[in-house]
Structure formats: C-alpha cells, structure tokens
Amino acid sequence: MNEVDSLKKIVRDQARMLQEKNRLLSDLEYRLKQNIVTDSRKEDLAKFQFQLSRQTIDGQAGLLKTILGSIPSGLMVLDAEKRIISYNPAVQNILEIQDKEILGKPCSRFFGESCEMHCLLEKAMETGEAQCSREVRVRTGNGREIVLALDVAPIRDSHGNLIGGVEIFSDITGDVIRESQLQKKQDSLIHVLAKIMEKKDHYILSHSERVKDLALSVAFEAGISEEKDQQELTYASLLHDIGLISVPDEVLLAKRTGTGKPVDLIQAHPADGEWMLSNVEGFEEIKKIVRSHHERFDGKGYPDGIKGDHIPLASRIITLAEAYDAMLHDTATKQRSKEEVLEEIKANRGSQFDPGLVDIFVSKVKG
Numbered sequence: 001m002n003e004v005d006s007l008k009k010i011v012r013d014q015a016r017m018l019q020e021k022n023r024l025l026s027d028l029e030y031r032l033k034q035n036i037v038t039d040s041r042k043e044d045l046a047k048f049q050f051q052l053s054r055q056t057i058d059g060q061a062g063l064l065k066t067i068l069g070s071i072p073s074g075l076m077v078l079d080a081e082k083r084i085i086s087y088n089p090a091v092q093n094i095l096e097i098q099d100k101e102i103l104g105k106p107c108s109r110f111f112g113e114s115c116e117m118h119c120l121l122e123k124a125m126e127t128g129e130a131q132c133s134r135e136v137r138v139r140t141g142n143g144r145e146i147v148l149a150l151d152v153a154p155i156r157d158s159h160g161n162l163i164g165g166v167e168i169f170s171d172i173t174g175d176v177i178r179e180s181q182l183q184k185k186q187d188s189l190i191h192v193l194a195k196i197m198e199k200k201d202h203y204i205l206s207h208s209e210r211v212k213d214l215a216l217s218v219a220f221e222a223g224i225s226e227e228k229d230q231q232e233l234t235y236a237s238l239l240h241d242i243g244l245i246s247v248p249d250e251v252l253l254a255k256r257t258g259t260g261k262p263v264d265l266i267q268a269h270p271a272d273g274e275w276m277l278s279n280v281e282g283f284e285e286i287k288k289i290v291r292s293h294h295e296r297f298d299g300k301g302y303p304d305g306i307k308g309d310h311i312p313l314a315s316r317i318i319t320l321a322e323a324y325d326a327m328l329h330d331t332a333t334k335q336r337s338k339e340e341v342l343e344e345i346k347a348n349r350g351s352q353f354d355p356g357l358v359d360i361f362v363s364k365v366k367g
C-alpha cells in the first residue's frame, strides 16, 4: 500500500468510527428519554468509548507517521544530549546515511563539531531560541558536499524545561548551483555593458561606479539588508544610465557642457534603459529600478510621475546618489563644494528626494 492509500485508509477508518459513535449516542439518547437504559447498555457504551479513544490515538500516530514519511524535508528529533532519537526517511535520502548508523548517535558524529548544522543546534539549545540558516554546507555519508536550508528549534516539556531539539532541512544544492551560474552570467553581462558605457562616454561609467558606492553606503540603514536586494541595488546603480548610450554624442556633450537643452532625448534614457535590460534573466526588479531613477518624491519626475513609496526604494536611493554625484562633478555649472551640494540636497528634502533617505545620506556623506 503506498503513502496516499494508507492515508486514505486512516481517514476512512476514522470516519467509520465517528459514524458508529454517533449511532450509539443517538441510541443512548433515545433510551434515556424512554428511561430504558440497562446496565449492559452502559457497559457496551463504556467499552466502545475505550476502543474509540485507542483507535483515535493509533489513527493519529499513523497519520503523523504517514505525513512525516511523505514530506521531502528531513526531520530529526534530538534529546538533551543532542543524540538522534527519531527521524523520517528523507533524512537518510538527503544525508546518505544508513539506517543502523543513525539512532542514538550524536548529530556531530556525522558532520563534525564545527559543522554549522551542529553549531546551530548547540545555539538553539543554549539560547532556547529557534535558529535558521539559508545555506548550510555538509558532507553526506558518501562524502559529497551538499547545501541545506536548515531550521532548528528547541523542544520544551510542559514545565518549560529544554529537553531536546528538532532539525528540519531540505536539500537546496541544485538551487545554489543554478543561482551561482546565473550570478556568473549576470557579472559577465555587467562587465560587457560597462565596457560599452566606457566606449560611449567615460563619464557615464565613472559616475555609475561612484553612484554604486554611495547607494551601497546607505543601503542597510535605508532598509535594504537582504543580500539579494543589495545585489540588485549594485547592478541597478551601475546600469542606471545605460539608456544614455542611445543618446547621440553631440546631445550628451551639449548637456554636459550646458550648451544645449535636448530635454526629450535625455529624458527618454530611464525608459530606454529599462527596455535594454528587459530580456535579461534575473533582471526583472533591476529594470524597474532603472526605469524609476528620475522620479521625484513629490511626483513631478519622469517617466511615470509616480510619487512617494510608489517609487521603488532602490530607485529613490539612486536618485539621491546620482544627484549628489552629478552636482559635485557637473562641468556645466560652477564647481561646488561637498557642503554646498549637501545644502542643495537638504533644500530638496521631501520634494525631489525621500526625506528619510536624505537624513541617512547626509549623515553618511558627512561621515
């Protein structure tokens, strides 16, 4: 009988018991009303209640076993000495360990004292708080390195005393390999695009690299703390002006030197940048950030005129970093000091720029 069939049988048996219980209770209710309850009837009911309780417990244990046997995640229960006292079949599949080797053995025996899997268990048991890790590298029983997503939680008795721990994990090795391959592809794409930008106009590349450093310096405090989000901010900062490569050289020069106002062509660059990045795998968020890096907090920016929190946070950061860098290195206007540029930034707090970000940015740049 497979897992699904045994699960169906448990549910069917429990439904049948429930039906029988209801029939007996109706019968008892009728006899009570008629005042014809006999001692033998009371005995039958007591026996039935006992059977029902036992079958319910067995049924629930069976159900739990079936569920644990069906889930693809590994689950190990450990006692206070960190010895494995229970586990599901997925543990053996994932960790490639033989059945007889597991029970009663300390977790560290398989992965070593320094393994993060063991360290997280120790931390959970010491602090009494659940721990998790996105990437834990362990060696299987066959010596293969795999990557696990791991959750560890302490187990307490009814008085609150720590009596053990439970580890739940899944094998994410395939995902990690795919992510790393995608990252390599994205890095080489950035490299190529950087060369194209440099060929077009060296200023775009050096400006983009400074914007990237400024944006990353405020990212964490601004609320971009996840590695994936910081990576997106990095790429979007480096590529935010990629759309300028479709602007003719003389138009770019006129803007740079302040000798002309080719506004339409220049203002098309955020949308052009989004379009250029539109088919790059993994750049779905990055292209949106690029599109919105000239929006204003008050909604008077371009290309969409969105405002406030509707503008992606990363775009709001780049807007600020780009404006600061452009003012500091702008050759079209008179040279300004860092202090003068920061005053200008503060003057546009809440209109052009996100006010909360301005506060963080100014304190970071002032150092």
Ligand SMILES: [Fe+2]
Pocket (backbone or CB within 6 Å): 240, 241, 269, 293, 294, 322
């Ligand atoms: Fe721009």
